[in-house]
Amino acid sequence: AQSIESDTLRRKQEDQQRARTMTRELVGSVLEIQLRQLEDNGLEDMPVYADIQLMRKNLATLVDAEMVKVVELLADAQRLPAAERQEMFVEARKQIRTVVVRLTAERQSLLRRLRIAELAEQARRLIGIQNGVRTVTVSIPEEAKLRQESLLLKTQEDQRDVKELFLHLVQTLDDVRQWGGPVADASTEGLRLLKAADVGRHVDQAEAELVAAQTPKAIEHQDSVLKGLRDLLKVLERTQGAI
Numbered sequence: 001a002q003s004i005e006s007d008t009l010r011r012k013q014e015d016q017q018r019a020r021t022m023t024r025e026l027v028g029s030v031l032e033i034q035l036r037q038l039e040d041n042g043l044e045d046m047p048v049y050a051d052i053q054l055m056r057k058n059l060a061t062l063v064d065a066e067m068v069k070v071v072e073l074l075a076d077a078q079r080l081p082a083a084e085r086q087e088m089f090v091e092a093r094k095q096i097r098t099v100v101v102r103l104t105a106e107r108q109s110l111l112r113r114l115r116i117a118e119l120a121e122q123a124r125r126l127i128g129i130q131n132g133v134r135t136v137t138v139s140i141p142e143e144a145k146l147r148q149e150s151l152l153l154k155t156q157e158d159q160r161d162v163k164e165l166f167l168h169l170v171q172t173l174d175d176v177r178q179w180g181g182p183v184a185d186a187s188t189e190g191l192r193l194l195k196a197a198d199v200g201r202h203v204d205q206a207e208a209e210l211v212a213a214q215t216p217k218a219i220e221h222q223d224s225v226l227k228g229l230r231d232l233l234k235v236l237e238r239t240q241g242a243i
Contacts, residue, residue, distance in 0.1 A: 046117065052110070112183045113240070115176055119187070120236040122169045126162065127229045133158045134222040140215050152213060159207045159218075162225070166203050170194065186239035190232045199228035 038049045136155050140148055173194075176187040194200065202224040209218035 046121075112179070112181060115179070116183050116186065116236060116240050119169070119172060119176065119190075120233060120240060122165070122172065123229055123233040123236060126165050126169060127226060127233065129158070129165065130162050130222060130225055130229065133162060134219060134226070137210070137215050137219055137222065152210065152215075156207065156210045159210055159222075163203050163207060166200070166225075170200070182239050186235055190235050193231050193235065194228055197224065197228035197231065199225055202228070 035049065035052055038044060038046065038052075043049060133155060136151065136158070140151050140155065143151055170191070173187045173191050177184050177191070179187075202221040206218050206221035206225060209215070209221060
């Protein structure tokens with residue numbers, strides 16, 4: 001192979017130094033923004049907050065260690081005789097590929113963590129809303145007749161909100177199945193649980209019974225919905241821990 005001149009090596013070294021700076025900017029901007037948004041919303045206790053902190057720490061390690069090695073290799077190559085520079089340059093290229101692979105792996109890991117955290121949050125939110133609708137449904141027979149009618153209408157609309165959110169959750173789970181890895185496995189298992197528990201039918205029936213003013217039957221279906229969603233949440237939380 002043609003020997004590499006010193007000025008070319010210097011340019012390569014400068015490129016790596018710029019790459020190091022850009023990586024530091026990534027650590028200092030994108031991830032910091034994510035952390036700050038969580039902090040502003042009082043969500044420091046969420047698992048995803050710790051996940052992003054870990055991502056930032058790992059990237060910083062790459063910047064301070066791995067990429068420094070690349071720059072040092074290129075600097076050493078400049079001091080070697082021309083006949084030996086090619087071998088050193090090839091070694092630097094190997095180091096660069098290693099850094100790129102690790103950065104890609106870190107990015108994919110963060111994406112998986114963010115996605116599973118999003119799914120878990122959707123499930124928690126849906127459980128909270130359905131539980132609230134159930135509480136109101138239980139109270140309806142105890143209200144005065146006039147109050148019952150208006151409360152029943154509102155509860156019907158709230159149950160329809162549950163249905164829309166449930167359909168969105170199912171769609172997200174189905175999309176994530178294509179990702180591969182533990183997140184896809186969790187999504188597949190979650191969809192299987194929802195189907196086995198017939199949660200979709202119970203969501204529909206809860207709405208239908210409310211429309212028919214059959215609150216006891218509606219409550220039974222709401223309980224089934226809650227059980228299925230809680231089982232799903234266990235799967236998602238277990239996967240968060242595994243990742």
